Amino acid sequence: MLKLYSTRSSGNAYKVRLALAHLRLAFTEIEIDIFAGENRTPEFLALNPEGRVPLLQLEDGTILAESNAILFYLAEDTGLVPAGRRGRAEVLRWMFFEQNNHEPGIAQARFWLREVRGGRELRTHDVDRWMEEGYGALAIMERHLAGRAFFVGESLTVADLALYPHTLLAPEGDFDLAPFDNVRAWLNRVAAQPGHMPMDWRPLRYAA
């Protein structure tokens, strides 16, 4: 069975869990508590020397890293990845945007303010930069979603699944989504898709 090394509060891990839910793939989930250093044990570093989650272990033991690469792997040849070459390029465009422009600001703000509870004062300069970058990314999403139901084409793709978790969680990083009508409508649309699962979803098979 597929084995997912995941941290429940991680937006990047939620992406993969969402894709697995949509594709109705059974998997064993292994919770890695990064605040307890479980991503720094010799066992975990043997799987991924970078010490990062999520990791997906295939049945033959192969390890796949990087949430968006895992999403593309799982969804190739399914309705979540367009069949055409140009559509795949569009999907990848938004997935690279997510990793280069969206996640760095939004997820770091959330991690520092909400998970570490570090406050604004200790890292005012960084928090200001994360907010600026994050709002810039949200503005690009808002413009792109004008008149569109999903990021690429007419139905849900891995581009939506890649962008959904950190956008949903942005308010935990002090982002105000109120001005972003199209983004909020899109969040609701993604959550209303058949097969969608909330972040606290636990799969039927769960590692002890």
Place this chain on the structure above:
Amino acid sequence: MLKLYSTRSSGNAYKVRLALAHLRLAFTEIEIDIFAGENRTPEFLALNPEGRVPLLQLEDGTILAESNAILFYLAEDTGLVPAGRRGRAEVLRWMFFEQNNHEPGIAQARFWLREVRGGRELRTHDVDRWMEEGYGALAIMERHLAGRAFFVGESLTVADLALYPHTLLAPEGDFDLAPFDNVRAWLNRVAAQPGHMPMDWRPLRYAA
């Protein structure tokens, strides 16, 4: 013919020019001088509201954005992208690493120190962070390349083409590559591949 909107000093644009060279695809190159604001003209913003290069315009007018998505588009079904699903996931893993862990530190340090010539003093905190992130990415590359000729499999892929430009240019951002033997050997190996072109390469057909 393919039309590439490119900035000659941009590592992200060089990725696409490298892929086009390897694939021996003819293209028209339109130089966008971002320091002269040519990425902020109404004409350019009509092509890409984000005002970023590179952009690839296909013969039917379709615009593709994000350097790594363009690379994957151009190279699908060629030797630069593995034929197997797992190999494609590995290639995408390193391309997402490049956009999330590698380019942000290394390219921003180079842009500020070399292109803007802003110096360390005005942005000491940012430069320190870029250096730390960039050296972290180089260390991951150095470890991965131990005993490997290329990032994925036994031959050149778009993973190498995505990582090559900003690694080659890292010294312009004050990074010292001397401690990274495997990375330097890999840079030389990539540059020795048939079809490789240097950054100052100009294609035969060049827009007036």
